[in-house]
Amino acid sequence: MNEAASSARVPGTSRTAEARFGWLSGLLLLVLIAFLTLAPVVYVVIESFDVSPLGAPFKFGLDGWRDIVGSQRTWNSIIYSFILSTRVPIAILVALGISWLLIRVDIPGRRFIELSLLFGFFLPGVPMMMGWVLLLDKNYGLLNVLVQKLPFVTEPLFSIYSIPGIMWVHLSLTTIPIMVILLAPAFRQLDAAYEEAAEMSGASTLTSLRRVTLPLLAPAILTAFIAGLIRSLETFEVEQLLGVPANIFVYATRIFEMLSREPPLFPQALALSTLFLAILFVLSTFYQIYLRRAGNRATITGKGQRIQSRKRAWAPLVSVVLIVYVLFSIFLPLGVLISGSLNKLFGFFFIDDPWTISHWREVMSDDRFMRAVFNSISLGVTVGLIGILAFALLSWVIVRSRLWSRDIVSFLVWLPWAIPGLVLGVTLLSLLLNVPGLSKLYGTLTPLILALLIKELPIGVQMIRTAIAQTSHELEEAAKMSGAGFLQTFRRVTLPLIAPTLVSVFLLVFASTVRDISTVVLIAAPGTRTLSLLMFDFASSGRFESAAVVGVIIAVIALGVTAIAFRLGHRNGI
Amino acid sequence: MTIMHRTSKWIGAFAGAVASVTLAGSTLAAGWDDGGGEAWQKVLEAARKEGPVVVLGRPDLGKPFAEGFKRDTGLSMDFLGGQTRELQSRFRREVASGNVLSDAILGGETAVDMIAPGYLMSLSENILLPGVKDPKNWINGKMQWGDKGNTYLFIGGEYVHGWPVLNTNVIKPGDIRVWEDMLKPQYKGKIVAFDPREGAGGAAAAYIIETKGIEFFKKLYTDQQMVLARDGRQAVEWLARGSHPIALGVVPPDVEYFRNNGMKNVVVTPMEDGPGTLLGGSAVLTIAKKAPHPNAAIVFFNWYASKPGQEAFSTTWRTPSNRADVEIATVPDYVKPKAGQKYLEQYREDWWMQRRTVIEKQLEEILGK
Numbered sequence: 001m002n003e004a005a006s007s008a009r010v011p012g013t014s015r016t017a018e019a020r021f022g023w024l025s026g027l028l029l030l031v032l033i034a035f036l037t038l039a040p041v042v043y044v045v046i047e048s049f050d051v052s053p054l055g056a057p058f059k060f061g062l063d064g065w066r067d068i069v070g071s072q073r074t075w076n077s078i079i080y081s082f083i084l085s086t087r088v089p090i091a092i093l094v095a096l097g098i099s100w101l102l103i104r105v106d107i108p109g110r111r112f113i114e115l116s117l118l119f120g121f122f123l124p125g126v127p128m129m130m131g132w133v134l135l136l137d138k139n140y141g142l143l144n145v146l147v148q149k150l151p152f153v154t155e156p157l158f159s160i161y162s163i164p165g166i167m168w169v170h171l172s173l174t175t176i177p178i179m180v181i182l183l184a185p186a187f188r189q190l191d192a193a194y195e196e197a198a199e200m201s202g203a204s205t206l207t208s209l210r211r212v213t214l215p216l217l218a219p220a221i222l223t224a225f226i227a228g229l230i231r232s233l234e235t236f237e238v239e240q241l242l243g244v245p246a247n248i249f250v251y252a253t254r255i256f257e258m259l260s261r262e263p264p265l266f267p268q269a270l271a272l273s274t275l276f277l278a279i280l281f282v283l284s285t286f287y288q289i290y291l292r293r294a295g296n297r298a299t300i301t302g303k304g305q306r307i308q309s310r311k312r313a314w315a316p317l318v319s320v321v322l323i324v325y326v327l328f329s330i331f332l333p334l335g336v337l338i339s340g341s342l343n344k345l346f347g348f349f350f351i352d353d354p355w356t357i358s359h360w361r362e363v364m365s366d367d368r369f370m371r372a373v374f375n376s377i378s379l380g381v382t383v384g385l386i387g388i389l390a391f392a393l394l395s396w397v398i399v400r401s402r403l404w405s406r407d408i409v410s411f412l413v414w415l416p417w418a419i420p421g422l423v424l425g426v427t428l429l430s431l432l433l434n435v436p437g438l439s440k441l442y443g444t445l446t447p448l449i450l451a452l453l454i455k456e457l458p459i460g461v462q463m464i465r466t467a468i469a470q471t472s473h474e475l476e477e478a479a480k481m482s483g484a485g486f487l488q489t490f491r492r493v494t495l496p497l498i499a500p501t502l503v504s505v506f507l508l509v510f511a512s513t514v515r516d517i518s519t520v521v522l523i524a525a526p527g528t529r530t531l532s533l534l535m536f537d538f539a540s541s542g543r544f545e546s547a548a549v550v551g552v553i554i555a556v557i558a559l560g561v562t563a564i565a566f567r568l569g570h571r572n573g574i
Numbered sequence: 575m576t577i578m579h580r581t582s583k584w585i586g587a588f589a590g591a592v593a594s595v596t597l598a599g600s601t602l603a604a605g606w607d608d609g610g611g612e613a614w615q616k617v618l619e620a621a622r623k624e625g626p627v628v629v630l631g632r633p634d635l636g637k638p639f640a641e642g643f644k645r646d647t648g649l650s651m652d653f654l655g656g657q658t659r660e661l662q663s664r665f666r667r668e669v670a671s672g673n674v675l676s677d678a679i680l681g682g683e684t685a686v687d688m689i690a691p692g693y694l695m696s697l698s699e700n701i702l703l704p705g706v707k708d709p710k711n712w713i714n715g716k717m718q719w720g721d722k723g724n725t726y727l728f729i730g731g732e733y734v735h736g737w738p739v740l741n742t743n744v745i746k747p748g749d750i751r752v753w754e755d756m757l758k759p760q761y762k763g764k765i766v767a768f769d770p771r772e773g774a775g776g777a778a779a780a781y782i783i784e785t786k787g788i789e790f791f792k793k794l795y796t797d798q799q800m801v802l803a804r805d806g807r808q809a810v811e812w813l814a815r816g817s818h819p820i821a822l823g824v825v826p827p828d829v830e831y832f833r834n835n836g837m838k839n840v841v842v843t844p845m846e847d848g849p850g851t852l853l854g855g856s857a858v859l860t861i862a863k864k865a866p867h868p869n870a871a872i873v874f875f876n877w878y879a880s881k882p883g884q885e886a887f888s889t890t891w892r893t894p895s896n897r898a899d900v901e902i903a904t905v906p907d908y909v910k911p912k913a914g915q916k917y918l919e920q921y922r923e924d925w926w927m928q929r930r931t932v933i934e935k936q937l938e939e940i941l942g943k
Contacts, residue, residue, distance in 0.1 A: 053687065054666060054670060054687055054688065054691060054693075055669075055670050055688075055690075055691030055693065056691070071942075072942065073942040137817070138817075139815065139816075139817035140815050140817060240804050240805075241804065241805060241808065244769065244802060244803065244804045245766075245801050245802060245803055245808075247802075257771060259659060259663065260659040260771075260772055261771070262658075262659075262662070262682065262683075262684040262773070262776075263662075263666070263684055263687060264659065264662070264663060344835045344836060345814075345832065345835045345836070345837070348814070348835075348836075348837075351835075351836045351837065352836060353836075366637070367637070367640075368636075426663060426667070429663075429664065429667050430667055430671070433667055433668060433671035433673040434671050434673070439671075439673045442673065442675055443675050521656065521660050522660055522663060522664050525652075525654070525675065526628060526652035526653065526654045527652065529654075533656075536656070537633035537636075537655040537656065538633065539807075540632070540633055540655070540656060540657045541632060541633045541634040541655075541827070542806060542807035542810075542827060542828045542831055543634070543831075544807060
């Protein structure tokens with residue numbers, strides 16, 4: 001890309017910054033990001049063609065590719081993956097509505113609703129899903145039993161082991177909460193004056209939303225859509241437990257199945273992952289083209305910003321609906337999870353003497369417990385803090401700098417999304433073991449931090465770059481004109497302007513780090529196991545009750561961190 | 575990052591110091607390693623200098639193993655629990671790279687293909703204790719191995735697997751006596767099986783194919799509209815609740831966990847027309863040739879093959895040991911092999927490398943690739 005074109009595409013490019021970053025900086029940045037993102041991808045692609053037996057040198061072959069292309073189950077799994085990904089647009093619509101209500105309308109209890117959604121995203125997936133199973137199982141689900149007591153209902157209404165069941169679990173526990181987390185900051189950064197101007201010109205609220213709000217939020221919505229779509233294609237825990245009994249296999253459970261074989265079918269699993277790379281390539285190219293065409297959509301300018309919410313007559317009614325929704329979708333399964341941790345057998349309420357605290361005693365007296373708490377919190381905070389700083393710098397480079405490599409970097413940061421967590425874990429393990437120098441890190445917390453940073457890189461950078469693009473460059477220019485250097489401007493102007501997004505990214509990264517199992521399960525050494533891995537250990541031994549105890553403890557940590565972040569945000573007017 | 579790693583090490587050091595103080599006040603268990611002689615003492619001494627032995631295995635084995643090993647040898651163990659597939663992936667990649675962090679793995683027969691490239695330590699050469707060597711201490715007068723050369727894959731215990739498990743609140747025990755009974759129309763859609771494409775589910779399926787034939791398998795798994803679960807606990811839970819009152823392919827720890835928590839209606843039902851199959855489950859021990867703590871790993875092997883090691887395993891997994899002197903009361907009768915009975919032994923190199931490959935292909939054709 002030539003410099004003139006670059007300049008034309010980024011009107012806010014700073015000349016001071018340009019002077020600081022030269023050709024070498026561009027190269028260094030490219031090498032660093034390529035190493036972190038491209039190395040795993042290259043490994044996946046190459047290994048998909050390796051058909052040698054264990055320990056033998058590389059032998060080129062198409063067996064893996066032939067197997068996946070010739071398998072009807074693989075094609076079915078891809079179809080199911082896309083069917084299930086339709087939850088993403090549904091969640092975006094719901095989340096847009098909720099975000100608008102929370103930020104633009106003065107609805108009673110909005111802080112509780114927002115806090116609950118954040119809290120919901122933090123909650124550990126598998127135990128919460130077990131809560132939903134207990135509520136919605138076709139044969140014994142408590143809600144089915146209750147509904148069947150009604151005079152006109154003779155059959156169970158719900159079945160958790162189905163497409164709608166899987167969709168509901170995803171929507172309620174992750175997809176809608178994460179969409180609110182992604183979209184609410186964008187709403188907060190949008191000056192209400194735009195919408196007020198539209199309404200003063202005679203536009204209805206709906207017209208103002210359609211013609212003003214949505215177009216201004218389009219980059220954030222698109223980021224959320226693509227992020228959600230890719231994430232939806234790689235999730236597997238829910239599909240594994242709820243889909244397989246109904247013969248519903250998705251892309252990620254197929255990969256998991258291949259890796260579970262004895263010995264594992266690596267070429268097939270990696271070939272299927274490579275196929276996914278192609279999908280990601282199309283999506284990210286589409287996204288880049290869109291961003292270029294969309295140009296500058298700064299909504300935070302030097303004129304100041306108003307985000308005052310309005311009073312509406314119907315606000316109390318909407319508030320009741322939203323509170324009932326969060327109580328039903330988050331606190332009801334959480335209640336089941338808590339009671340499950342106190343059951344002799346998770347969810348078996350009808351046996352003699354069903355309650356016990358023995359599982360709590362077992363977990364608390366487990367030698368691994370305190371270390372896992374320490375590891376989880378320190379990993380979450382470290383990855384969260386390093387993440388927001390590194391992602392913010394990288395985003396600034398992509399949006400504001402004139403570095404020659406920024407377009408390539410902008411593409412590379414998508415790549416970690418192309419690899420499902422478990423495959424990323426296998427890949428990183430291989431790299432750690434085989435790349436000289438890196439092997440010294442094996443067995444420490446450092447590979448976990450790196451792995452989680454790589455995994456969270458796409459969402460962190462896309463969210464922050466969208467936020468930076470929403471801020472007008474004139475504010476940074478003013479700071480520089482007043483004599484501030486790059487770092488001072490970045491710290492005193494850029495970061496405070498995008499603070500709501502930074503808080504969201506921190507929470508998102510912290511939550512993902514604390515919840516993550518698939519990426520770190522292969523690289524965590526005995527002393528570096530986290531609470532999620534401890535929970536996974538219990539679940540793997542069939543001890544769902546002890547897993548539920550750890551799940552409740554993760555929920556308590558989640559609640560604490562969410563509350564602190566909220567309080568900090570509130571104090572700083574975020 | 576460094577600070578975190580250091581802090582993590584401090585915690586480890588503190589825990590180690592507490593353990594040492596505790597240990598100093600007690601004495602090591604005596605008797606189990608009698609007659610080890612100079613060679614044993616030499617290895618033990620070297621092991622003390624190496625640091626904790628790193629063992630991979632089923633998570634529930636972690637605590638009893640670490641405690642028992644410490645009590646009997648004074649040595650520490652870092653036990654990394656997880657599902658066999660993840661642990662095998664990790665172990666295989668470590669040994670293939672030559673950059674080994676884990677000393678030993680307790681898993682299934684999968685490790686057999688690590689023999690040819692020379693990745694495994696010879697265990698038979700490292701039997702140091704007379705109590706392990708002595709044929710009298712082993713059922714049938716010999717230790718059991720998963721490899722043809724009786725060298726690398728030591729099988730501590732084997733259990734009988736493959737029986738259906740019934741919910742006797744729904745199905746009377748006498749209603750299903752032979753495999754053909756499972757094909758009765760009233761059981762259509764009522765059977766849950768641990769997915770035959772995975773571990774113990776695959777072993778149960780292989781047993782049915784080997785003894786009843788592939789056509790019978792098709793009738794049972796497809797015509798009877800069997801529901802497949804990817805988690806053994808999930809399958810037992812459906813069974814206990816009665817939504818699927820017959821389960822196949824589930825393992826003893828899951829069944830016994832439910833029975834011990836009040837679900838006495840979960841009953842394993844041996845069939846009259848076949849003895850079941852023998853599996854090593856998680857009892858197969860292999861050690862990396864380039865183990866980072868080779869002496870500690872040898873001590874662990876000898877401990878695991880000794881009476882206290884096998885007692886710890888057998889008590890936790892509720893499966894019998896191959897040692898003749900280990901009898902655990904809580905191991906249920908249905909998993910104990912009967913003397914003189916001819917079982918299909920799936921954890922043998924020949925069967926694993928030849929028949930299992932064929933059966934896997936058949937399963938793929940029937941259940942989908």
